[in-house]
Amino acid sequence: MLKIDKDRCTGCKICTKVCPFGAMVIVDEKAEATEACTLCGACVKTCPENAISIERRRVDPSKFKEYKGVWVIAEQIGGQLRNVSLELLSKGRELADQLGEPLCVILLGHEVTGLTDTLAAHGADVIYVSDQKRLAQYTTDAYTDVISALILTEKPNVVLIGATANGRDLGPRIAARLRLGLTADCTGLSIDDKRQLVQTRPAFGGNIMASILSPYTRPQMATVRPNVFKPPEPNPSHKADVRTVDIKVNPAAVRTKILETIKTGAEGELKVEEAEMVVSCGRGIKAPENIPTVAELAKELNAALGGSRPIVDAGWMEHHQQVGQSGRTISPRLYIACGISGAIQHLVGVAGSAEIIIAINSDPEAPIFTISDFGIVGDLFRVVPELVKEIKRVKAQK
Amino acid sequence: MRIIVPIKQVPEIAEVKIDPETKTLIRAGVPSIVNPFDEFAVEEAIRIKEKFGGEVIVITMGPPQALDAIRKCLAMGADRALHLCDRPFAGADTWATAYTLAQAIKTLEPYDLIIAGKQAIDGDTAQVGPEIAEVLGIPQITYAIKVDISEDQKRIKVRRETDDGFEIVECKLPALITAIKGLNEPRLPSLMAIMKARQKEVKTITAEELGGDSKQYGLPGSPTQVVEIFTPEARTGGIKIDGTEDPAGAAKQLIEWLLKKGIL
Structure with a gap:
């Protein structure tokens, strides 16, 4: 809830000017928030009288110390890594170095172990591999089950997913299962002075940008738009610790069945959402x-x-x-x-x-x-x- | 069949302008509309109802004026609506929104199908649909461009758009799907339908009436927090040259410019 201290408010109207949503109005010479208020906090920062505050829930951040590592969920199709997975490794490397934590890749699929060298060369320190037939094709249930279980046991600090069709299908499912914050379609990621992941994304069709934190939950999760970050230069001498994940997909838990896969466009046709x-x-x-x-x-x-x-x-x-x-x-x-x-x-x-x-x-x-x-x-x-x-x-x- | 369609009222983004001085969104006078992706969802739900019978229930969370969006969907042919409208719901992020909507959907059990729009055009997250499905514990099929319900009304088969083309995916009902452009052509309600929609039931629900874990509602229930909103530098037109007389010369200039920029 937005709280306005009417005794402090001088009716100076600064909040009405900084509100991106036009939600602040002056009634009887005091500021008031209308229904359009999204609690974005723009007014809180700029009020010269510190008359505006937002009540937010509090949490003990000391327990966050158990959560370590920057994770990138690799996406592959038929044994081919998607570009965005490599792009996330360059940004992930930067975040991991800033935090002083390892950069880990989660690789799910069938007969995909050959990809671990590529992932290591692109900066992965640890690669968790779950290679099973039931992961050959992406299904919401199987991928959510394996990754959620892995997050619960390994406790990463940050989880990054490419904002592809399947990435945006998977991310919210995991977030809701673990009751985590998730920021969609980020175009900027950085670490602030409190070691929190600052997730920046466009909204209102790119008319405004929002910076978002997940202050109460770990891991901090984001899906990231393809083509925003450059893939790193591969370094073939960089090696990773490859760990086999021992979580079996329960066939009964996979409720959707893919009857057919249809590729459109000519072989090798570039996609508008991926192309440079x-x-x-x-x-x-x-x-x-x-x-x-x-x-x-x-x-x-x-x-x-x-x-x-x-x-x-x-x-x-x-x-x-x-x-x-x-x-x-x-x-x-x-x-x-x-x-x-x-x-x-x-x-x-x-x-x-x-x-x-x-x-x-x-x-x-x-x-x-x-x-x-x-x-x-x-x-x-x-x-x-x-x-x-x-x-x-x-x-x-x- | 009982089909539930969660919808959102959004500002017509195309009409949102930026105040050049304050760099903030000018929302005054910007019309509110039903999120376009949600219209595909409503249309599909009505078509399924027309084929198999049953009812279509629209559900939204939003301020009192969201009633306009509800009325539009009722005019299209939805049967009734739930409107979650209360201050404690305000400031919800995608998780809190999905949790709150899911609590309301639980009161509508047994349902067969939930159809949501792919994403809302103001937030563009595409998260609320899958998050609702997870809270309710039902399967999801996102990005539906074609939907078939089996004759026994127990299964759904969806043509789903992926990054590489399409997948035909099947699952048992109840399930949640999300609708994309191309699924159908939403109907324009007739004047008669608009009149009739005014008689249809819209139930307003407060946080207290909804029950559930109220700590999950609104801003206090939101695990994400917006800490800053800023306006990206607005684009202004750059170089403009006339290539009507000498297209070859213009092409040359452009390529030189691109080479200098390091793009080519």
Whole structure:
């Protein structure tokens, strides 16, 4: 509950200005919080009279000392590690070094022991391996059971999971079972002066960022967005202590059954949510048979090919290629919007997540230019092929 | 079948703007809507009910004005609603929200299916659905793009979107699934349906009436704590060049710029 000490409050209105949610109002010259208050605490920090406080539950932090180690839950599919698992190892290494604790990897699957060398070379000190047939494919129940049991016995301090489809299926299940705090889709992680994990994430479509702590529970858990951190340089001489996990999956406890797995996209097709570069097209493409013009650019850049909502709704591209608020969450270094004028839902989905935005559009007034770092006003059918030519030329010189 | 749909009222994100001076969200005048992913959930629940019979119950936790969102779902065709509305529920993180909603869902036993939206567009966490399933101890299938209920109404088969494509996953009911775009096209309620929705039952529930472990509710029950909210630097348009006359020249400039930035 937000508490306002009416005797201290001078009605100075500073809290009404700093509240990100417009929830503070002045009634009879005193501050009051409306229903819009989310208890984010912005006003508490800035009140010059210290008149505002939030009642929070307290806990004895001394018992937290038993919890040690930064864990990364590795995600593999068919024996292939996902990029995000390696990305988490570089950030995990940094956090573990700051805390003076080991960096551990949890590897679940079937016939995956071959991956331990790669994980060790990328910085893992300890690797817990659970290799069993019933873990060959991800299921919510089996993975939750094994990892929750492991957390209870080994007591890690931090658990990081890639914010992939399965990572976001698994994370909340474990958190709820162990009654732990969990922060979704983090883009920043650091350790504060009280040795707590500060988890930073975008909200409101990237319009605001929130820094979140889990002050009352251990381990501190977060899912982390792919492509935010760089994978570490592998060091083949770095060795890890590989430990076999002796927790058997109980077949009766696995309540879902995977009847079929369908891969979409061509073999090796880059996914918009994972790719370092995304080339995307909108209504300016005019007809589905023109998509290869833009696809050619994507291919030349080794970028994933995406589309705006109207293109996907028209059935010219697949759902999993949709970029923007109702589509996939992307986080590329480079985003090239071809013939996308920039509906607000597209802008909010892209502005906060791409490092550099390029726009090519024939309309000089297109809203996409308000967020692009480099814009070309022009006909995409003339500009894009020139870009392809130019990239080929530069590549040839290299 | 008894189908429960947890929904959330959210601000229309597309209309949320940042005050350039105070760097805070301007929420005044921003319309509130039913979370778009929840509309897919409501629509699917109604379609299943239309096929097999039964009832669709909408449940939400939120301030009094969340009633507008409830009415919208009732107008779409849900039968009745629970509205958890009380100050002690405020400030809940995903765990406290899921725990509280699960307590209310328990009062609706026996239920067959819970359909939630993949995530809310304001928080984007995608955590509340799976957390509800865990509290209730039922299986979950997330990211549903196609749903089939068996003829005996005992099993569910879901086409689920993954990072690599799709999975067809089956389990026994009761279960919880989360809905994504592409599952269906939510209907627009007719004027008649909107009128009729006003007559449908909405039960308001306070923290005291709900019972359960009240220490798990609201801010005190939330294991995570927001310590800071800040606005990322807003993007402003950068370089803009005219490539209408000389597309080759424009392309050259762009590639040079990218090379200088170290991107290529």
